[in-house]
Amino acid sequence: MSPRLSSPVALPAVAREVLDDFRRESGREVRVWMRTEEGWTPAGPADDPEEHGPGPSAAEVEDCAGGAYRVEVIGVPADEARPTARFLAAMLARVLRHDAEVRSISREIAERYEEITLLYSISEILGSVISLESAAGTILEEVIGILGARRAALWVYDPERSVLNLAAVVGGDGHRGPIAVGDACSVTAQVFRDCRPVLLGPGEEYPRPGCDPAQVQRGSFLSVPMSYTPPEGDTRTIGVINLVGRGTSDAFSAGDLKLLSAIASQIGAAVENNRLIAESVRQERLEREMELAHDLQLKLLPPVEQFDGYAQVAARCVPAESVGGDFYHLFRLPGGRLGVVIGDVSSHGFGAALIMALTMSAVAIHAGEGDPPAEVLRRVHRTLIDELETTEMYLTLFYGVISPAEGTIVYGNAGHGHAFRVTGDGTAERLRATDPPLGIVDLDSYHEASAPWTAGEDMLFLFTDGLSDALEAGEIEGERMILDEVVRARGSSPREAIDRVFRLHGGPGDTPADDRTAVLVRF
Numbered sequence: 241m242s243p244r245l246s247s248p249v250a251l252p253a254v255a256r257e258v259l260d261d262f263r264r265e266s267g268r269e270v271r272v273w274m275r276t277e278e279g280w281t282p283a284g285p286a287d288d289p290e291e292h293g294p295g296p297s298a299a300e301v302e303d304c305a306g307g308a309y310r311v312e313v314i315g316v317p318a319d320e321a322r323p324t325a326r327f328l329a330a331m332l333a334r335v336l337r338h339d340a341e342v343r344s345i346s347r348e349i350a351e352r353y354e355e356i357t358l359l360y361s362i363s364e365i366l367g368s369v370i371s372l373e374s375a376a377g378t379i380l381e382e383v384i385g386i387l388g389a390r391r392a393a394l395w396v397y398d399p400e401r402s403v404l405n406l407a408a409v410v411g412g413d414g415h416r417g418p419i420a421v422g423d424a425c426s427v428t429a430q431v432f433r434d435c436r437p438v439l440l441g442p443g444e445e446y447p448r449p450g451c452d453p454a455q456v457q458r459g460s461f462l463s464v465p466m467s468y469t470p471p472e473g474d475t476r477t478i479g480v481i482n483l484v485g486r487g488t489s490d491a492f493s494a495g496d497l498k499l500l501s502a503i504a505s506q507i508g509a510a511v512e513n514n515r516l517i518a519e520s521v522r523q524e525r526l527e528r529e530m531e532l533a534h535d536l537q538l539k540l541l542p543p544v545e546q547f548d549g550y551a552q553v554a555a556r557c558v559p560a561e562s563v564g565g566d567f568y569h570l571f572r573l574p575g576g577r578l579g580v581v582i583g584d585v586s587s588h589g590f591g592a593a594l595i596m597a598l599t600m601s602a603v604a605i606h607a608g609e610g611d612p613p614a615e616v617l618r619r620v621h622r623t624l625i626d627e628l629e630t631t632e633m634y635l636t637l638f639y640g641v642i643s644p645a646e647g648t649i650v651y652g653n654a655g656h657g658h659a660f661r662v663t664g665d666g667t668a669e670r671l672r673a674t675d676p677p678l679g680i681v682d683l684d685s686y687h688e689a690s691a692p693w694t695a696g697e698d699m700l701f702l703f704t705d706g707l708s709d710a711l712e713a714g715e716i717e718g719e720r721m722i723l724d725e726v727v728r729a730r731g732s733s734p735r736e737a738i739d740r741v742f743r744l745h746g747g748p749g750d751t752p753a754d755d756r757t758a759v760l761v762r763f
Contacts, residue, residue: 258332259328259332268314272312274309275308375510377408381410383500386499387496389492390484391483393406404428421433428463432477460484461483463483466481466507533562551578551761552763553760554735554738554760558755558757565596568583575643578642579642581637582637585635591631613650617639621686635654644763647693649671649691651674651690652689653674658703659671659701659702668701674689703722706753742758
């Protein structure tokens with residue numbers, strides 16, 4: 241005789257209720273047995289049966305709940321008990337299946353609730369934490385808690401270096417250095433390249449023939465790509481999330497993969513938003529710095545108002561970018577003279593602006609000492625030669641000294657093609673180059689020339705090629721159009737003449753392709 245189990249397995253409550261209802265209505269006793277490794281044990285509802293197993297009239301239940309049951313009707317002849325037992329067995333099987341379905345649905349709802357709670361929690365974390373590193377670490381801790389991983393790591397793509405950088409890690413030891421995207425022995429790099437997840441069980445490993453055995457990924461492992469789909473454009477992979485090991489021997493499941501993919505989608509959008517915000521901040525900072533540089537550069541140019549009562553002067557400089565390489569300068573010199581400078585660096589932008597600032601400083605020093613134009617050009621070139629060679633730039637530079645008392649203009653012209661003396665009768669005389677541009681040839685000495693000057697009638701008109709090129713009429717025709725406009729306006733003030741020249745190019749918001757500068761002096 242088999243020993244009786246001290247802890248019999250109970251039927252679900254709903255099955256007990258069905259059998260209790262039958263007993264009350266029929267007045268018959270019903271006993272249910274469950275088969276275990278140690279034999280048959282009572283599962284209810286009758287108490288402490290004398291028998292130690294189902295009798296010959298018992299009917300087997302087609303069970304779906306993990307065990308084999310038999311139903312036995314007690315106290316009636318076997319011929320009468322068998323059909324009743326079969327009926328009860330079929331009913332009990334149906335009840336057990338429904339109970340199993342309800343329990344399964346309940347478990348699934350509980351699991352989905354945990355997943356939904358996790359996803360909601362991640363949304364709150366990403367929305368409330370400014371630092372992506374802090375948010376990622378908190379999220380990985382949540383993921384480890386729900387999925388039971390030993391270690392979680394978040395890798396983010398760096399397009400400039402073409403590597404994956406570790407943005408956050410929680411739990412355990414592991415690789416922390418950058419992973420090259422092209423690394424054929426890295427499962428993380430493979431997931432990134434293929435944009436497909438990898439799921440390994442406890443006894444599996446990532447097959448990579450020819451790789452260092454230390455790099456082979458073994459055991460429970462789950463890796464999913466992080467992708468981002470912009471409103472316009474194709475989806476792009478921006479990182480990878482890895483889960484390594486579990487607290488139990490169980491493998492990560494397809495459900496775990498699905499949940500981690502949803503989490504990766506959320507984090508991927510956050511990573512990209514974080515990058516766009518950082519890029520926007522950098523762009524705003526750069527624009528602000530460019531505005532400051534623009535304002536600073538224009539402040540380096542002398543205000544023409546300071547010459548009111550001494551000479552009629554108008555000048556304008558419009559950089560192609562926030563800063564440029566065009567500049568002008570004016571100096572009051574002893575003997576009632578006026579020094580006028582215009583320069584044009586071969587490029588524009590920050591590099592040209594630096595050369596421009598250095599040139600203005602050098603010109604101010606040497607011209608302010610009263611040196612003749614040829615000597616000013618020589619000294620300026622000696623000051624700039626190293627910078628010009630390093631940057632591979634050159635510049636045209638015109639420096640003229642007007643002396644009304646002597647009735648002359650003495651000038652040195654290092655390759656500046658647009659320098660003119662406009663006489664009172666409207667003749668535009670070109671003040672030709674005396675030397676090549678600075679930075680082309682390292683000369684030991686520079687030359688100068690002179691032209692007559694009629695005080696109160698003649699005008700010195702200087703401009704850079706950005707002004708004539710913007711007319712898109714060709715170099716010769718563009719220069720002629722500008723000179724014609726100045727000649728027509730010679731009866732007006734220099735300021736009005738400059739306004740008319742710049743109006744040839746469009747409105748105030750017109751963006752030039754090259755720096756535009758013009759200086760007009762009547763003295």
